[in-house]
Amino acid sequence: MTFLYFPGCRIPHHLPQYGRSVLALCDVLGISLEYPEFGCCGWPVRHESYEASMYSAVRNLAIAEQAGLPVMTPCKCCFGNLKHARAAIHSNESLRTFCAEKLAREKLPFPESTEVVHLLTVLDRYVGTAAITGNVTHSLDGLKVACHYGCHALRPAEVTDFDDPLAPTVFERVVAATGAEPVHWDLRLECCGHPLRGRDETISGALMRRKLESVRDSGAHVLATACTYCQLQFDEERIHLPAQDPLLTAPPALLVTQLLGLATGLGGGDLGLDKNRFLQTYLSY
Amino acid sequence: MTFLTTGLLLASAVAMVGFSLRVSRWFTRSSFPANSAPAPERFSFRALGTALATGCRTLVLDIVLLRRTAIRSPYRFMMHSLILSGFLGLLLFHAMDDLITVHLFSGYEPTLDPWRFLRNLFGVMVLAGIAMAVIRRLRSPLLRMAAHRDDWLMPALIAGIVLSGFLVEAASIASPTIFRTMVADYLYTDHPEDIRALQGFWHETQGGPAPEQPGLMTPEDLTLGQELAEDGCFGCHAQTTSAFVSRAMVDTAPSFWSFLGTVKGDMILWYLHVILTLLGLALLPWGKFMHVLTTPANLLARKGAMDSPGPDIRNSTLTQGLALDSCTRCGECSLHCSVAPIFSVLKTREILPAEKLTALAGYGSRKGLSESEQLDFALGSRICTECLRCTEVCPAGIDLQNLWRTSKRKLVETGRGGPHREMLTDEGRARIRTLPPRQQPDTCPGLSRRPESFQACIQCSTCTSVCPVVAVSEDPTRDLDLTPHQIMNLLRMGLTDVPLTARMVWSCTTCYKCQEHCPQDVPVADILYELRNDVAGRSRS
Numbered sequence: 001m002t003f004l005y006f007p008g009c010r011i012p013h014h015l016p017q018y019g020r021s022v023l024a025l026c027d028v029l030g031i032s033l034e035y036p037e038f039g040c041c042g043w044p045v046r047h048e049s050y051e052a053s054m055y056s057a058v059r060n061l062a063i064a065e066q067a068g069l070p071v072m073t074p075c076k077c078c079f080g081n082l083k084h085a086r087a088a089i090h091s092n093e094s095l096r097t098f099c100a101e102k103l104a105r106e107k108l109p110f111p112e113s114t115e116v117v118h119l120l121t122v123l124d125r126y127v128g129t130a131a132i133t134g135n136v137t138h139s140l141d142g143l144k145v146a147c148h149y150g151c152h153a154l155r156p157a158e159v160t161d162f163d164d165p166l167a168p169t170v171f172e173r174v175v176a177a178t179g180a181e182p183v184h185w186d187l188r189l190e191c192c193g194h195p196l197r198g199r200d201e202t203i204s205g206a207l208m209r210r211k212l213e214s215v216r217d218s219g220a221h222v223l224a225t226a227c228t229y230c231q232l233q234f235d236e237e238r239i240h241l242p243a244q245d246p247l248l249t250a251p252p253a254l255l256v257t258q259l260l261g262l263a264t265g266l267g268g269g270d271l272g273l274d275k276n277r278f279l280q281t282y283l284s285y
Numbered sequence: 286m287t288f289l290t291t292g293l294l295l296a297s298a299v300a301m302v303g304f305s306l307r308v309s310r311w312f313t314r315s316s317f318p319a320n321s322a323p324a325p326e327r328f329s330f331r332a333l334g335t336a337l338a339t340g341c342r343t344l345v346l347d348i349v350l351l352r353r354t355a356i357r358s359p360y361r362f363m364m365h366s367l368i369l370s371g372f373l374g375l376l377l378f379h380a381m382d383d384l385i386t387v388h389l390f391s392g393y394e395p396t397l398d399p400w401r402f403l404r405n406l407f408g409v410m411v412l413a414g415i416a417m418a419v420i421r422r423l424r425s426p427l428l429r430m431a432a433h434r435d436d437w438l439m440p441a442l443i444a445g446i447v448l449s450g451f452l453v454e455a456a457s458i459a460s461p462t463i464f465r466t467m468v469a470d471y472l473y474t475d476h477p478e479d480i481r482a483l484q485g486f487w488h489e490t491q492g493g494p495a496p497e498q499p500g501l502m503t504p505e506d507l508t509l510g511q512e513l514a515e516d517g518c519f520g521c522h523a524q525t526t527s528a529f530v531s532r533a534m535v536d537t538a539p540s541f542w543s544f545l546g547t548v549k550g551d552m553i554l555w556y557l558h559v560i561l562t563l564l565g566l567a568l569l570p571w572g573k574f575m576h577v578l579t580t581p582a583n584l585l586a587r588k589g590a591m592d593s594p595g596p597d598i599r600n601s602t603l604t605q606g607l608a609l610d611s612c613t614r615c616g617e618c619s620l621h622c623s624v625a626p627i628f629s630v631l632k633t634r635e636i637l638p639a640e641k642l643t644a645l646a647g648y649g650s651r652k653g654l655s656e657s658e659q660l661d662f663a664l665g666s667r668i669c670t671e672c673l674r675c676t677e678v679c680p681a682g683i684d685l686q687n688l689w690r691t692s693k694r695k696l697v698e699t700g701r702g703g704p705h706r707e708m709l710t711d712e713g714r715a716r717i718r719t720l721p722p723r724q725q726p727d728t729c730p731g732l733s734r735r736p737e738s739f740q741a742c743i744q745c746s747t748c749t750s751v752c753p754v755v756a757v758s759e760d761p762t763r764d765l766d767l768t769p770h771q772i773m774n775l776l777r778m779g780l781t782d783v784p785l786t787a788r789m790v791w792s793c794t795t796c797y798k799c800q801e802h803c804p805q806d807v808p809v810a811d812i813l814y815e816l817r818n819d820v821a822g823r824s825r826s
Binding site: 009014038042044045047048050053055056092094095098152166191193195199204207 | 705792
């Protein structure tokens with residue numbers, strides 16, 4: 001199975017450990033990736049201009065259409081916007097015409113059928129939990145994991161078609177395949193707060209606090225994320241909490257690929273674990 | 286003092302002044318923030334050794350071998366290598382022959398091979414490289430659109446220098462004046478029959494000026510001419526066919542060249558060649574010519590890095606100035622920019638990194654940017670997603686990522702962070718309210734202005750009760766002005782502009798819970814997106 005890898009803009013500089021661990025894990029699990037030069041998914045510019053956001057997404061879909069392969073992204077926000085654009089070009093006639101004209105000028109095909117999938121779906125549906133378990137060399141038995149879903153994959157469900165928006169299970173299934181124990185926690189479907197970074201730091205910080213408290217109270221050892229922005233929020237942004245803040249010792253955030261990578265015997269170097277800011281809980285486990 | 290010496294002194298003086306001015310600008314860019322550099326390491330031989338090794342590696346790989354260009358594009362590598370090696374060859378062995386070539390090679394004469402041949406070869410290399418560069422720019426709609434006047438003039442000047450050089454040599458080959466002077470100075474005989482024979486031979490085989498009545502020239506004359514040439518000329522003159530470009534020019538239109546010889550054409554062309562060359566020297570510190578000095582310096586300063594090492598790196602006024610002036614305007618950053626498709630919709634040039642870099646240089650300068658230029662620069666800056674690609678592809682090794690991150694911070698500090706930032710203050714909100722409405726493009730669904738999208742709202746306030754932003758506020762009216770269901774109600778009442786500056790709209794996390802849970806299928810989150818788009822549209826220049 002081959003996918004076009006869509007890392008999104010924030011991985012190369014801001015979260016290289018996600019990119020590195022995605023590639024390492026895909027290699028282990030036999031997922032083959034191709035690397036066309038995609039542009040921005042359009043999500044960051046959605047506040048500024050719907051039209052620009054949609055064209056930016058549609059152009060990526062067109063690149064995939066040309067390659068004739070589905071797009072796989074590890075970022076929930078990229079996933080959400082690409083899916084939104086995919087739906088919008090079928091429901092919005094003037095957007096469709098606008099994009100078709102611009103794509104024709106670039107000699108790109110109109111993306112009638114491009115599939116967009118999130119990494120979790122690839123792991124669950126294309127690889128399968130049984131195959132993941134088959135690759136586990138270091139069972140994570142006894143590790144309690146709180147799975148953090150990420151909004152833009154779940155909602156709006158009619159556009160994203162990811163999982164049940166009110167009671168999703170895909171993330172827990174994938175994590176359980178490593179022998180770890182997914183725990184239920186109250187705020188697992190809520191926003192991480194990262195979209196408000198740079199826009200409203202106060203509320204962004206408050207959302208992060210609430211979620212970290214909920215994870216801590218659940219008894220989980222680690223918080224697993226499957227989205228670039230969620231991971232940045234719970235790892236990179238958390239370091240700005242004042243010293244002595246109790247949430248500094250709340251469960252550390254680990255990327256799903258790092259978690260699966262550890263279970264399948266990948267080394268810290270392949271997974272970029274040295275870049276994670278809060279790993280003490282996991283390492284002392 | 287000769288014309289050449291005077292001109293050389295003048296051009297060098299202009300270049301020196303220009304260079305000083307340009308470098309001094311690095312230190313007067315007051316509004317451009319430099320982060321606090323870490324304390325320099327204590328001196329050690331080990332550190333010195335490492336620095337020297339890195340420097341040598343950068344010099345060889347990045348500067349001489351153009352590694353960054355080679356791994357990206359064989360075409361651009363060929364193009365730049367042709368110009369670089371051809372121009373260096375002409376500069377060192379032709380323009381500076383008095384200083385270099387004479388001392389390195391005994392018996393050097395510019396008319397002897399290999400010099401005569403090499404001069405033509407180097408010239409052809411430069412012209413081929415320039416042609417490749419022009420073709421590259423013409424073939425890309427993005428590069429063509431973004432080209433500045435200098436992007437055409439600068440290569441034209443280089444091509445002009447080389448072309449005029451070819452013309453000077455062609456005119457010299459065909460010049461009767463030069464032939465007469467050479468005969469008077471170097472031929473041991475002044476017998477008119479000998480001179481006629483020599484000229485006949487020279488005209489026949491070397492493209493020289495035609496003798497009188499060339500039709501009367503006998504084979505015996507030509508044999509005599511050849512003997513004379515071998516004795517008196519070929520010691521210092523290679524066959525003119527070695528100058529394969531100039532000789533071809535002569536052979537194509539011999540009568541034009543002999544006419545030119547009668548009006549001192551060779552002198553005129555020589556002056557043109559020298560003036561163009563001196564102009565090139567004088568312009569060295571201006572525009573993209575400066576890159577021949579700054580780009581190697583910047584590559585050395587970057588120590589071979591192709592990523593952006595982040596805020597811990599020494600980021601002084603000097604390194605920033607050097608980085609800004611190292612741009613060759615090749616446009617690779619813009620061609621690979623992740624948000625270039627967004628530029629193609631919004632049309633603000635400053636979204637493209639190469640254009641944003643030009644704006645950044647102006648932004649930090651003493652003169653500054655105009656109001657609308659600042660708006661465009663701020664828009665380009667906030668649309669940038671910091672994907673690192675421009676930094677990775679830059680052949681000049683400019684740490685663009687670092688420049689963007691520092692300049693974005695500066696823009697935010699000076700109140701140019703865009704509508705989201707403005708909405709955080711009362712003054713910002715007041716200013717936004719004064720902006721005239723602007724028509725949204727028809728590709729936008731227009732949810733906030735079409736009753737069908739919100740008229741089904743029954744004010745059940747489910748959206749508000751599931752909203753995580755409302756949930757973290759102790760007093761939503763104080764913190765957010767309005768809650769989601771209140772915004773829907775205002776829209777139902779036709780008060781579309783009222784919620785535009787409500788903090789709820791701007792502090793929405795876009796988590797879509799409101800929309801997912803709405804029992805009436807009102808696209809609440811999409812409507813909030815549209816309200817922000819509305820203000821963003823009004824805020825653009």
